[in-house]
Amino acid sequence: MLRQMDAYLEGLVSAEQFAFYQAVCDFADKEIAPHLLAWERQQQLLPEETIAAMAALGLFGLTVEEQYGGQGGGLLELVLMGLALGYHSQSVAITPGAAVSLGIKPLQLCGRPEQKAAHLPELAAGKRMFAFGLSEPGRGSDAANPETTATRIDGGWRLRGEKCWTTNARWASHIIVHALTNPEGRHGHRSTCFIVPMSHPGVHYREMHGKTVWQQSSTGAIAFEDVEVPDEAVLGTVHEGFKVMVTTLNGGRLFIAALALASLAFALDACRTYVQERIQFAGLPIGRFQRVQDVLLDMDIALQQGLTWLLHLVKQYDAGTLPRESAAKVKIECSRRASELLPLAMEICGGVACLDEFGLARHCRDLFVCRVGEGSNFALKTMATRPLVPRIAALLQ
Ligand SMILES: Cc1cc2nc3c(=O)[nH]c(=O)nc-3n(C[C@H](O)[C@H](O)[C@H](O)COP(=O)(O)OP(=O)(O)OC[C@H]3O[C@@H](n4cnc5c(N)ncnc54)[C@H](O)[C@@H]3O)c2cc1C
Numbered sequence: 001m002l003r004q005m006d007a008y009l010e011g012l013v014s015a016e017q018f019a020f021y022q023a024v025c026d027f028a029d030k031e032i033a034p035h036l037l038a039w040e041r042q043q044q045l046l047p048e049e050t051i052a053a054m055a056a057l058g059l060f061g062l063t064v065e066e067q068y069g070g071q072g073g074g075l076l077e078l079v080l081m082g083l084a085l086g087y088h089s090q091s092v093a094i095t096p097g098a099a100v101s102l103g104i105k106p107l108q109l110c111g112r113p114e115q116k117a118a119h120l121p122e123l124a125a126g127k128r129m130f131a132f133g134l135s136e137p138g139r140g141s142d143a144a145n146p147e148t149t150a151t152r153i154d155g156g157w158r159l160r161g162e163k164c165w166t167t168n169a170r171w172a173s174h175i176i177v178h179a180l181t182n183p184e185g186r187h188g189h190r191s192t193c194f195i196v197p198m199s200h201p202g203v204h205y206r207e208m209h210g211k212t213v214w215q216q217s218s219t220g221a222i223a224f225e226d227v228e229v230p231d232e233a234v235l236g237t238v239h240e241g242f243k244v245m246v247t248t249l250n251g252g253r254l255f256i257a258a259l260a261l262a263s264l265a266f267a268l269d270a271c272r273t274y275v276q277e278r279i280q281f282a283g284l285p286i287g288r289f290q291r292v293q294d295v296l297l298d299m300d301i302a303l304q305q306g307l308t309w310l311l312h313l314v315k316q317y318d319a320g321t322l323p324r325e326s327a328a329k330v331k332i333e334c335s336r337r338a339s340e341l342l343p344l345a346m347e348i349c350g351g352v353a354c355l356d357e358f359g360l361a362r363h364c365r366d367l368f369v370c371r372v373g374e375g376s377n378f379a380l381k382t383m384a385t386r387p388l389v390p391r392i393a394a395l396l397q
């Protein structure tokens with residue numbers, strides 16, 4: 001049966017972009033889907049050979065300029081990859097997704113030419129990854145004021161503190177650390193970003209075990225114990241690190257919206273297959289019940305609306321005209337709608353839906369990260385509401 005998402009996507013992107021999306025779908029059907037259950041049951045992170053296979057497809061270099069060995073695409077290609085891989089597993093999709101949208105993007109945004117030349121070719125080839133070190137044990141939504149500090153030393157900086165919830169930590173060669181450098185500065189002008197090698201003395205990584213979501217994705221806690229880095233490690237402008245982080249997150253939020261829609265698309269297809277096959281009462285399939293049809297149609301409407309809206313915004317992002325609030329709004333809405341609908345999708349399939357092999361329970365769990373990650377929906381609402389109430393926003397400045 002044709003995926004319902006494919007029918008919508010074909011009309012929203014170019015033939016070349018759709019062919020790329022289908023190639024990633026083929027890869028995911030053959031190289032990801034058959035192994036997912038075993039990986040999950042063994043609580044195993046994504047195997048390195050699968051990461052290498054994704055790298056060979058060019059997925060880590062999608063948005064990197066050709067001069068650095070990338071594919072020269074935009075966020076649109078990244079989002080198509082997220083839809084194709086996320087259809088089976090968000091945690092598989094987030095591995096190249098975060099490597100590109102959170103690891104490579106800050107370097108592209110404000111890296112110096114020598115930093116780009118030193119890192120982008122290997123990042124684009126998937127031989128290395130950068131992780132995004134914004135969140136800390138004591139600083140989640142309140143990320144503008146990190147507890148991690150960087151103090152001036154002769155010719156460089158000394159970093160102390162801890163980052164957590166760091167996606168791809170297990171595979172990262174470097175982490176971009178957001179650290180307080182100017183405590184007395186204005187809000188948003190107190191921090192600086194640093195590129196820190198994970199192998200540096202004083203950098204201690206541990207995997208955060210016990211996570212019930214995104215199970216194949218690596219999530220690390222990384223401590224910095226008097227880590228000394230040279231001035232060349234500064235990414236962007238000193239004291240302007242928060243701007244680097246929030247600008248990066250705009251693209252990341254569109255990617256998270258794509259993951260939410262990918263889960264919804266999987267659920268819709270699983271349900272429409274199942275309700276046409278499952279026979280109950282009078283030898284007829286359960287898909288004849290109007291309540292079951294209501295859920296299917298609500299999923300279908302949410303998917304079509306979400307894809308149309310998201311791809312419109314992604315094109316704005318690639319053109320450099322996307323308002324920050326729009327990225328927040330589409331992430332809020334796609335994750336909220338999918339999260340409301342997935343439990344209903346499970347319900348219309350009955351008991352079978354709670355089996356891991358059915359797939360819906362995985363997507364239901366993983367949607368939690370779409371609501372909370374890259375800015376929790378509740379916290380983002382404050383920011384997204386500001387343009388609606390400019391006089392109140394001015395009072396809060
Ligand atoms: C699997 C996973 C992967 C992640 N990967 C990364 C990563 O690679 N790099 C990284 O830096 N971070 C990462 N994160 C962290 C993520 O971005 C944070 O979880 C998120 O920013 C929220 O922070 P918090 O969890 O500390 O929640 P808190 O800030 O403690 O907030 C808890 C809750 O309080 C409420 N709340 C907080 N502030 C407000 C507000 N202003 N208005 C209204 N309500 C509010 C909301 O309900 C919110 O969900 C990851 C998280 C997860 C779960």
